[in-house]
Amino acid sequence: MKIFYYSKYLSETLSELRNQGKSIGFVPTMGALHKGHLELIKTAQQQCDIVVASVFVNPKQFNNKEDLAKYPSDNEKDAALLEKTGCDFLYIPSVDDIYPSTFEPVSLDLGPLATIFEGEYRPGHFDGVIQVVSRLFDIVKPHKAYFGLKDYQQCLVVKELAKQSFQNIEIVFCPIFREKDGLAMSSRNVRLTKEGRQTATEINKQMMKIASSDFSLLPEQYEKLAIKALEEKGFEVEYFKIADPNTMLVLKAWKPEEKHIILTAAYIDGVRLIDNMIFSVGN
Ligand code: AMP
Secondary structure, eight states, X not given: OEEESOHHHXXXXXXXXXXXXXXXXXXXXXXXXXXXHHHHHXXXXXXOXXXXXXXXXXXXXXXXHHHHHHOOOOHHHHXXXXXXXXXXXXXXXXXXXXXXXXXXXXXXXXXGXXXXXXXXXXXXXXXXXXXXXXXXXXXXXXXXXXXXXXXXXXXXXXXXXXXXXXXXXXXXXXXXXXXXXXXXXXXXXXXXXXXXXXXXXHHHHHHHHHHTSOOOSOHHHHHHHHHHHHHHTTOEEEEEXXXXXXXXXXXXXXXXXXEEEEEEEEEETTEEEEEEEEEESOO
């Protein structure tokens, strides 16, 4: 695996490969890699000739400075994991390489998507995501780019970005990878205490409980029960909502035979965890 620190050299190398007819798959990450990230790499390998991963903790998408400072990082370990998985190229840029003085911020109208859920609790977050993803897409110019459904709202934002500005890039969504006990894999999980790590499984339990229920209560009633159960376990819940997966608009009633999504963000041990679950009602 070849490691690049400068966009110029990466772009030149990829341009040659593109001219040779090779297909390029791209997996952007913020590092502290886990099996969930590596599954994205493996999916890209199945679909593309060349796979490029990036590791860049994007300061623009952190509204909370402390969260940015505490974000785990281990480039050497990440590089070793990617090498073992057979990734072809790794791009580890500096902030200046991603945002040079000539950088022109991209503006995109996301409509309500920008201000609900993660947009509401992390103001400016999706603007930061758009800036970094646009810049990375300009550098890598992949045929396909891979994103995890763990960050569901981010998937919709990137889809919109591609629709408006990068129509040549196919966006591929990959399923959520969970630990055996149901906790969604996340770089932030390493910050949990032993007890917090155990308690964290309650998020998945509460979502499963709703997804496999008889739907005899209204969505809002299930939401309230789940929030209460999570709070009793020590969580500070930012949101726990049932919504339409296409629009992310909150549902007041079930839609038989249709897909629904539970979206949640909650703190345990001072660590912010997000998760979601898509399920059907009545079949
Ligand atoms: P991050 O490094 O957290 O920015 O994540 C990089 C990519 O990996 C994003 O597209 C995430 O959605 C995806 N990802 C992170 N955790 C998981 C997971 N548990 N399952 C699937 N995809 C994930």
